[in-house]
Amino acid sequence: MTPRPIRQLVPAFEVSEGAGVTVHRSIGTPALRNLDPFLMLDHFGSDNPDEYIAGFPDHPHRGFITFTYMLDGHMAHRDSMGNRGDLKAGGVQWMKAASGVIHSEMPQQTNGLMRGFQLWINLPARDKMSAPAYQEFSAAAIPELTLNGARVRVLAGAFGGQRGVIDDPATDVLYIDVSLPPSGRFSEPLDDARNAFVYVFEGDARLAGEPLATHTLAVLGSGDTIELAAGSAGARFILVAGRPIGEPVVQYGPFVMTSREEIEEALADYRAGRLVKAKATLAGH
């Protein structure tokens, strides 16, 4: 048994997104452009409405998946597929933009805490121009288990005999939220066929013996287990893994394709009002 070590530490830094929402970005920064198949990780967390109230009015995506996990707060989602989502604390949303979606994500609160993550997952070239799809589940639908005092919520993929609510066939994504009690330990199998990262968002921890601060993303190296120990205040983190795609990544803002020509096409389609090619129906609730 070899614990997967820390291969790289990426402190999140503040950027302004949407109409002026403060987020903490780790993947998708100069220090870590992407971690195949992951393109971006934003952590939003603020109890100051000025930092989130403007939300994310209508904007396009093409070529990948957005995966949103709400920890606190309430956001409404509307998209060109006709979906109307209602994201509340503990709920998840998986939106395969693929050939093109225009959507908005707007806060439904004027004060209080808004906290969560948005992860962008790349699609293989063969799926980039496929039809969009949508999955959304509320907190009550998400399987939870207890492992040696740790509370684990399984959002996507299979873990500890549970199957997460989100099924991500292209890159076999595992996404779990783990809460460890003070000095709690988490030691589980995690093979290295998938790229993986840990992001601690409460407390602090040691990963494979190395200190891991809050709001710092750790990219995992090679091994076959994950070993994490919480500090004296406990720790809460997400662990995400996905099968690498191994294709070129050409990104221009919200369009992620495999060549410059495809980006030009996306821009031309968007300007001409033909980015949205397909409608899909709502799965989940």
Ligand code: FE
């Ligand atoms: Fe978006």
